[in-house]
Amino acid sequence: MVRVLFVCMGNICRSPTARAVFESLAAERGLAGAVFADSAGTTAYHVGQAPDPRATAAAGARGYDLTGFRARQVRRRDFREFDLMLAMDRANHRTLRHMAPPGARAELRLFLDFAPALGLAEVPDPYYGGVDGFERVLDICEAGASGLLDHLGDGGSIGPRPPPVGDGRTP
DSSP states (O other), X not given: OEEEEEEESSSSSHHHHHHHHHHHHHHHTTOTTTEEEEEEESSXXXXXXXXXXXXXXXXXXXXXXXXXOOOOBOOTTHXXXXXXXEESSHHXXXXXXXXXXXXXXXXEEEGGGGOGGGOOSSOOOOTTSOHHHHHHHHHHXXXXXXXXXXXXXXXXXXXXXXXXXXXXXXX
C-alpha cells in the first residue's frame, strides 16, 4: 500500500480537496485498497475545523465528499508513516523540508510534479478569492491526482530520496 499525505498551509482548502479527489479517482480505478491518503497543514491555524464551506460546496457539486473531515497539522511521525508527502506549493514544500526529522522516509514533492501538462508548479490558494478559485483548484487537483495514479499504476518509484548536500535547508 502506498501512503500519500497532501499538504497545504491550513488544511481547509487545497489539501483536503486533493485528498478527496485522489481517493475518489483511486476508487474509480479499483485502487482504493492499494493507496491510503490523508491531508494536513504546515500550520495550526485551523486545527479541528471543517474545510472551508466554499471548498466543500465546490467539491460536493462534482461528487467529492469533504464532510466529516477536520483539519490537522503535520506531525513528526508523518515523515515516517507516509511514503509520499505532496506539498501544494513551494513555500509548504520548503516548510516540510525544514520540519523533516533526520532519517525521514517520506519522499517530499510538489503535488503538481505529477501534472506536468498543466504547466504549473503550484496549486493556487483560493482562500482569499471567490468561488471560481475553488473550481480552479478542483480542476488542478483532478489533473494532479490522475497523474499521480497514472504514475503509481505504471509502477512509478516512490521512496526516500538521497539526503541533501549540507543541512538540506537551502531552497
